[in-house]
Amino acid sequence: MEERDARPAAPPYIQVHGITKRFPAALKGQALVTVLDQVETSIARGEFVVLIGPSGCGKSTLLRIMNGLIPADEGRVTIDGATVQGPAGDRGMVFQSFNLFPWRTALQNVAFGLELHGVGSQERDGRARRLLAAMGLGGFENYYPRQLSGGMQQRVGLARALAIDPEILFMDEPFGSLDAQTKLLMQDELETIVQRHKRTVVFVTHDMEEAVFLADRILIMSQRPAKIIEEVRVDLPRPRMDHMRAAPEFGELKAHIWNQVRTAQEFRPTIGAVDHPTAATHG
Amino acid sequence: MRIPGVDVRFAIIRIASTAALFTAWEWYGSQPGQFALPPPSKVFPALVESIVDGGLVQAAIGTLWVGAVGFSIAAVLGVTLGLVIANVSWADNTLTPLVNAAYAAPITMLVPIIGIYTGLGFTGKVTLVVLFAFFVILINTEAGVRQVREDLVETARSFEASRIQIARHVMLPSTMPFILNGLRLGVGRAVRGAIVAELLLLVSNLGLFLIRAGATFNMPRLMAGIFFTMLMGYAVMWFAGYLERRSLRWRGEATY
Ligand SMILES: Nc1ncnc2c1ncn2[C@@H]1O[C@H](COP(=O)(O)OP(=O)(O)OP(=O)(O)O)[C@@H](O)[C@H]1O
Numbered sequence: 001m002e003e004r005d006a007r008p009a010a011p012p013y014i015q016v017h018g019i020t021k022r023f024p025a026a027l028k029g030q031a032l033v034t035v036l037d038q039v040e041t042s043i044a045r046g047e048f049v050v051l052i053g054p055s056g057c058g059k060s061t062l063l064r065i066m067n068g069l070i071p072a073d074e075g076r077v078t079i080d081g082a083t084v085q086g087p088a089g090d091r092g093m094v095f096q097s098f099n100l101f102p103w104r105t106a107l108q109n110v111a112f113g114l115e116l117h118g119v120g121s122q123e124r125d126g127r128a129r130r131l132l133a134a135m136g137l138g139g140f141e142n143y144y145p146r147q148l149s150g151g152m153q154q155r156v157g158l159a160r161a162l163a164i165d166p167e168i169l170f171m172d173e174p175f176g177s178l179d180a181q182t183k184l185l186m187q188d189e190l191e192t193i194v195q196r197h198k199r200t201v202v203f204v205t206h207d208m209e210e211a212v213f214l215a216d217r218i219l220i221m222s223q224r225p226a227k228i229i230e231e232v233r234v235d236l237p238r239p240r241m242d243h244m245r246a247a248p249e250f251g252e253l254k255a256h257i258w259n260q261v262r263t264a265q266e267f268r269p270t271i272g273a274v275d276h277p278t279a280a281t282h283g
Numbered sequence: 284m285r286i287p288g289v290d291v292r293f294a295i296i297r298i299a300s301t302a303a304l305f306t307a308w309e310w311y312g313s314q315p316g317q318f319a320l321p322p323p324s325k326v327f328p329a330l331v332e333s334i335v336d337g338g339l340v341q342a343a344i345g346t347l348w349v350g351a352v353g354f355s356i357a358a359v360l361g362v363t364l365g366l367v368i369a370n371v372s373w374a375d376n377t378l379t380p381l382v383n384a385a386y387a388a389p390i391t392m393l394v395p396i397i398g399i400y401t402g403l404g405f406t407g408k409v410t411l412v413v414l415f416a417f418f419v420i421l422i423n424t425e426a427g428v429r430q431v432r433e434d435l436v437e438t439a440r441s442f443e444a445s446r447i448q449i450a451r452h453v454m455l456p457s458t459m460p461f462i463l464n465g466l467r468l469g470v471g472r473a474v475r476g477a478i479v480a481e482l483l484l485l486v487s488n489l490g491l492f493l494i495r496a497g498a499t500f501n502m503p504r505l506m507a508g509i510f511f512t513m514l515m516g517y518a519v520m521w522f523a524g525y526l527e528r529r530s531l532r533w534r535g536e537a538t539y
Pocket residue numbers: 023024035053054055056057058059060061062096224
């Protein structure tokens with residue numbers, strides 16, 4: 001297909017070289033748990049990459065390492081050739097558990113990054129207001145996080161990351177708490193924003209439909225210790241439109257990914273697991 | 284502010300219970316042979332008289348001034364040292380045992396030592412107030428820093444916040460409820476410290492008022508002084524609590 005050849009060997013923008021991460025076990029004296037095992041991948045500028053994998057395999061951990069929030073035990077991440085040493089203001093992160101500042105209103109949360117970077121209050125409030133409106137949260141500017149539903153909090157977290165207009169967006173299940181309709185709207189919104197600004201996105205999800213709709217490429221991770229076991233290109237044209245969800249290729253890709261994920265998910269007991277919770281025999 | 288019905292109900296309960304207390308007090312105080320605890324019907328005239336002749340108000344202002352100066356010093360020292368102990372491990376190791384020992388000790392026993400070091404005047408009184416209020420502020424501040432959520436620090440870091448920005452935008456607001464709670468408790472202890480200083484270190488102001496009334500067995504006047512002191516403490520604590528609630532509105536109604 002032409003589209004595929006239109007962006008062939010783009011030079012890697014983000015490179016992940018042999019990333020290994022171990023965490024201390026919950027109990028003292030137990031061996032370290034290897035979460036990521038020699039993870040390799042590279043991402044082109046402007047690419048939308050989706051990470052999919054079983055729960056607990058290390059997707060959030062990989063995002064945090066790529067963004068420089070935590071160090072890896074082995075390997076390194078480079079962005080534009082420079083090794084990542086820590087977080088940077090031109091990279092944004094949407095956290096899986098929202099992480100809103102409870103003492104800040106929705107508006108103040110969204111304006112947080114701009115405030116740190118010294119943007120004047122007029123401009124940052126204006127930008128925060130517009131983003132909240134785009135997230136369907138107009139009118140909730142002065143609500144504190146505890147006064148917002150989970151899905152609303154999640155969208156505030158998304159707006160907060162978008163507010164600094166980052167070069168790279170790391171998004172950890174950013175639509176995980178949304179209802180089906182809002183989720184579709186937000187996917188469209190994200191597609192528009194990302195296409196308009198040609199941003200690079202690394203996006204974690206458990207939702208295959210969302211993965212196919214948004215991704216240029218889907219990386220499938222295995223159980224812990226996790227590796228990237230499969231890469232699937234999505235060659236649907238951009239910008240993605242809602243009607244594409246009905247296209248036969250769309251369904252085929254979804255089915256293919258589901259197959260791969262199911263393989264990755266093969267139940268591998270690591271801690272003394274019970275084979276079958278016995279259906280107790282009645283006497 | 285609140286649903287009027289609820290407000291009224293609270294007001295009724297409050298007035299009724301206060302009235303019941305005063306009735307009981309009046310009954311007990313007017314028992315024949317009762318001397319140590321005069322009834323309100325004698326205490327309140329004495330209170331009005333003490334206020335009108337100026338002695339009590341002036342004494343209270345003197346006491347509050349000592350308390351305020353000492354409290355301000357204790358607040359600055361307590362918050363600063365609390366932040367340091369929570370962030371610097373050697374300070375924690377060396378100072379925490381001392382702080383715990385000092386917090387548990389009755390400060391009153393230091394009165395003779397303070398007297399020798401600082402003299403019995405204003406400095407001595409303020410020093411005693413500082414010792415009364417300081418530890419509870421320090422301990423609360425320290426506890427506050429220790430409960431700062433690591434994920435929120437990480438969030439700020441993801442925006443490339445500097446150490447100072449993290450301190451200002453994450454540490455400080457998450458520690459604030461604890462600091463304010465410490466300050467509120469500290470205010471109460473400062474008032475207590477000021478009165479103790481004026482009873483034990485150098486008799487003056489409210490201390491003088493109380494001791495003079497006691498020494499002349501003017502029980503209504505003594506009770507008036509005690510009652511006034513308690514009212515003053517209540518007002519100070521209420522005001523501190525009000526400030527605390529106001530600055531913590533983000534936490535909602537349930538946790539004040
Ligand atoms: N700070 C930590 N200390 C110890 N173990 C950790 C820590 N952070 C993550 N882990 C472990 O690393 C593994 C991967 O966690 P991670 O949050 O990256 O998974 P995930 O793929 O994002 O899962 P999910 O899809 O459920 O969000 C888990 O087994 C978790 O227990």
